[in-house]
Amino acid sequence: xQRVTQPEKLLSVFKGAPVxxxxxxxxxxxxxxxxxxxxxxxxxQLLLRHISRESIKGFTADLNKGETSFHxxxxxxxxxxxxxxxxxxxxxxxxxxxxxxxxxxLLTVNP
Amino acid sequence: xxEVTQTPxxxxxxxxxxxxxxxxxxxxxxxxYWYRQILGQKVEFLVSFYNNEISEKSEIFDDQFSVERxxxxxxxxxxxxxxxxxxxxxxxxxxxxxxxxxxxxxFGPGTxxxxx
Numbered sequence: 001x002q003r004v005t006q007p008e009k010l011l012s013v014f015k016g017a018p019v020x021x022x023x024x025x026x027x028x029x030x031x032x033x034x035x036x037x038x039x040x041x042x043x044x045q046l047l048l049r050h051i052s053r054e055s056i057k058g059f060t061a062d063l064n065k066g067e068t069s070f071h072x073x074x075x076x077x078x079x080x081x082x083x084x085x086x087x088x089x090x091x092x093x094x095x096x097x098x099x100x101x102x103x104x105x106l107l108t109v110n111p
Numbered sequence: 112x113x114e115v116t117q118t119p120x121x122x123x124x125x126x127x128x129x130x131x132x133x134x135x136x137x138x139x140x141x142x143x144y145w146y147r148q149i150l151g152q153k154v155e156f157l158v159s160f161y162n163n164e165i166s167e168k169s170e171i172f173d174d175q176f177s178v179e180r181x182x183x184x185x186x187x188x189x190x191x192x193x194x195x196x197x198x199x200x201x202x203x204x205x206x207x208x209x210x211x212x213x214x215x216x217x218f219g220p221g222t223x224x225x226x227x
Contacts, residue, residue, distance in 0.1 A: 004153075034214075042220075043114075043115075043218045043219060043220045043221070044154075044202065044218040045218070046214070046215045046216070049214055051214075052214075086153075086154065096159050096166055096167045097142065097159075097206060097208070097213045097216070098144065098156045098159055098167060099146075099154075099156065099216060100156065101146075101153045101154040101155070102153060103152065103153040104153065104154075
């Protein structure tokens, strides 16, 4: 069975501080990992995906297969980064493309 | 930019009643999903739908649940006899497959279902 664990329910940092949102996964096959974000009163939207190795809004995430982790990092947090962040996994070999989500981490960036 | 829409935004119902949650996916998307999120819990996959049939369903999606695409635009989730534990936020999502990338799932704003 596939599982995604986000150990922190809440994370609070000050503006300009580095931020790391942790994500660990359990999956026997070859996973694809994603970070989705939900800003206040907005819908869930894709932030980034591991296969593209991109930086979006200053955020990066590296898939570490040895540690089965996909932590989200940003060197200097901004107030507008305050949101709910969900790590998600899907089966790279599947044809369904369904996502398995973690419980989410609520990030608050204080001024 | 096209968006997935869902109606109603909030539905209150009595236990045992039937509810239908409606979704309008983005027009060129052909693969649809329903997810739900019980308050304080994770977003959970319920069902995926392609080519007018269910492609996969989770253990949660029992006989009380059904999905339908009654016309060319709407995608509905029906719960036949609601239980208290069905209270949750229900999200519809779609992907532009097979005409586009599968990487991004486009989510609707959700319908909050409250069962009393």
